[in-house]
Amino acid sequence: MDRRITADQVTSPLEDVVDEALTARATVDEHGTVTGRSGGAEQLLGYSSAQILGRPAAALLADEATARDLPPVAQLPRWHGRLALRHRDGHHLETKVLAHHRTPDHGTREWLLLSALTGRLPQPDDETLVSWSFTQSPCCALALYDTGLRLRRANEAMERSVALTEDDMRGLRVPEIVDNEAGELAEQDMLRVLATGEPQYRENYLRAAGETREHAWSVFLAPLRDREGRIHGVCLSAHDMTEQYWARKRLQLIAEAGKRIGSTLDVTRTAQELADVAVPALADFISVDLLASLDDVQEPPPGAVATDGSLALRRIAHRSVHPGVPEAAVDQGGVDEYPKGSPPVECLRLGRAVLHQVTEPAITEWIARDPVRAARVRDFGVHSVMTVPLSARGTTLGVAVFVRHRHPDPFQQDDLVLAEELVARAAVCIDNARRYTRERGTTVTLQRSLLPQRLPEQAAVDVASRYLPAGAQPGVGGDWFDVIPLSGARVGLVVGDVVGHGIHASATMGRLRTAVRTLADIDLPPDELLTHLDDLVARLSTEAEGTGRPAKEPETGDVGATCLYAVYDPVSPVARSPGRGIRCRPW
Template structure:
């Protein structure tokens, strides 16, 4: 071998001829050449060693120095070296300490006879070189990194097997012995473009590339591949660019893990955005398709979907019902059923097995022993015709309760479901199950509160001769919960009517319950015929007591407040008496004047206590429209209150329209699609009682006047065509006037009102109210009021500023004129 060839081959090797210690040994084992590097390594100068045996530099196995007279003949050296030798030896340094050397010996042919060339370096340098070489070999041949070397003309000079397989190159390019065999046309476009950028810029050019699946590989990987590529220039010692090194790493598997993590994060954001049960299960379906499945079906027990039904029923067990499904194509598998329909699964199906065991069912390959095949082979044929080849069933379970089952199918995605898919689906379904359970519980609570509130509101408003009424009650959205808005129309004595609208602070069952108690209190107080301001004062005391009770029950401060407007309309005087407690003022639409927002004294909200309420009286023409409403009507959509009042006046601008049409106009103009607060409003068109339907007389405080009062009442009943009830009316008039003359004082008056009942009123200046009692057999009196109560339909006492009025109502005869 020529020395120049050896030097070119071993450049950079610590045992290379250009860097190692070099010695020549002849056939007699004598040193004929000793290099400067050898002198530096062992400390012996060349003149002192030339001609001496090479064996004299070695130490024996026992550690003793080999003497110069050791029998190292040419024959023994030749036999030991043969055609070449490489290994470790221990030599003696001139200073006396041993030096471990890595030695490589090879024979040379010379004119004087055979000569051996020995090169040596410290063993530590050789081990370091071998480690570097092992790393280089592992990087180029064993690592998953694809590496190629291209010359300045961008032709392959060296390609490892990884890159050749990655790029689909000919097999011979993966062998470094075929360097230069690949022409420019064989360099893939992605490699060529990036290598060219590295040559032009002189810098490394990393980039991430998505490689779509080829037609031949689509059945193995439907998502394609992700590769990290990098090209950088190669330079010699003088800085001259020799070519480009190109590397590529396939991190598709790592990206799959990232995609799964991103999908879990996406599910946390998309599932459970609302507390609507139907929307929650649909969100789960949208997360699973198409990311994980081509089709998903979510079936829940009917007890879960029947959360709106407040009748007691178990959540788990019973028939399944389709809650949601989603497919990548409109042509869904024929095995599914419509949403909302019962789902019948065979007993051997994985759905039933999953619900029985509470564990997921994973069948990577659809076959005759899986799913419903044993019970319905025709369904298998249909699914196979669609290409379905794998499926997965996971129970929908939260807080120890199984609420349903989730079934996933694949036919477009060729990859079968595996254990990683199962873990991911279980995680997503578990998250969704908690949201479904929350939605179920909320729906039940919301509908319970709504049912409570609806039951506490009037089911139907009474038909009254004083007013024509219409109303709207619009609960808020499900997230805010039901509120405490209420309205009422309460018939009063004397053909009058009370109009009420109120609003309890807060939302939920507590607000609905408080509303019911306040509405009952207002009805009870209204039966006492209290003026509006006095009635609100009593209700204010009740709210304070409710707050004290709640505070004692919860052992902490509780705020219970409400607002209310209470109005009494008299169709005889056509006057409206109104008082309000922290509530918006009513709106009055006159027939010939603009809509009015009267200046009613604004009392404090109910529950503050200690502050008085005031009322105001307004005279109305017949046909006027009075609107009472809660603040949610004018404060909807977060607009300014003044804008709300303007829109309210616009909606009431035509009071001659039908009341239902006016209600629809108010909803359309004033309310958004999803109001954030409950809204209740009541509109009433006033009526006036004709003058010929009311008659009154002054009665002297003389017992002889009772006879005259009976005659006047009889004649009036005859004029009205009510002779059939003349006898009972005479009895009522006689007893009431007699009591007034006997027990009261001041002026006495009698008034008859003919509306849907016959109303008889006797007024006096006394504040003493008569009491109904059962007279004993020995009593001479005390039976008059008892008789009145027996013949009248209703009776009562109303206090006025000048005294009191005792009134009765009698049902009209069936043939009486209306």
């Protein structure tokens, strides 16, 4: 039955469009008892509800069936086939049945049996519907080619994808329609389809005429066969996978950023890693600037930058698709003053990422006052800009600016989200590096101040020393040395090391150095001096376990150290140390 749906029926209730009576429905429980039926079921078999409900479903079969005759459907989620049924008036009828094995809301498993009362035979207008479905298919671009690989038919989506009508393309080959490598590859795949009879698949990336954005296409080529299996042509089906393609690329970029950003505890290196990840995958040029005020402030205030005027920003990294970064208006390491209302300042003031087209007033007014940047925009054809604040742990550190000029597509909202993700990862790493650098500088200063500023002059010995940390990565710890003048021209020589790194190790080192000098001043023998020093370390360890440390302190509560103490007597001349010769005493 042909029914036309008018515009005012699109939002009509379902019952105004669908005639439920045209489907016979019945439910059967797990014991084979009929538990429900529709009006269509009564129309099909002639039984009323009173006559059928509660009866075995097997009683409706035309012939009595044994368990051996029934299909093994108990464990299936669905069954379909033909059943011979008995009408109420006694005649037999064969009908197609679709049965769903389901669990309704009441929780009891049952079978839902369905059989169409109309539309079971092909209709005269079916071929028209098939033709419409081909030409109007919204999900893929379709084209039909004969065995000579000449186009015979193309649907509307294919016409849009190549910006040509079906009449324009009819009789042409694929490489004549698509004049690039993708067309040549598609025709090679068509040859394989004709030779093997097997479908072929390929992904293509091309830009349609009149478009600036490249599309990703998932292309299927399949043989068109008659009933005897002879091939009469090839069907080309192309699905536009552009959004999925770019989503996959964004995920890949985020994964790459996780591997590449933050490989060291160096601020400049980390910022450069962000720039290297972003160009050229996301932008044609990127600059990473930190607030110049961070040079003088130990801990910046939390939140967005509070400013009613200009801001000074220090360039710590940038990168371009062009060698030498010619787009940069500021040299790396240089400081530039950004005026009020400029995109970087507004981004920091608002505390969120902002997307701009170069024609917007925010850009035009800024570069109108900056001839250098205006020349860069003009010379390179900059058309799209994103500004993203560098924020970590609630503190704003600076801003990253992403620029496109060679890439024809302007930044989209998805690009802004991706940029925020990349910058957020980099900001945490930059903040970690900044805190580490600050703490290491404090630790180095403390340690240097606790070490001898100059060695005392000794008549009996010549002493030279050099302190050189093993490397930046482990951090500065509690290593120390000392030269202590003693009575009788003797000299105490000390080398020690406190376990661990950081300020706590340096402070502990200072206490132990002071203790060694005090004990040496009262002229204790090396064995006794180290015994007293051992007791001091034990007390320090007990104090550390009792008071605890801040969560951010990496060391444990235990205090450990290693010390070498020797006394050189120029009269003997012998260097005395605990035990025989010189040894280290560990705790």
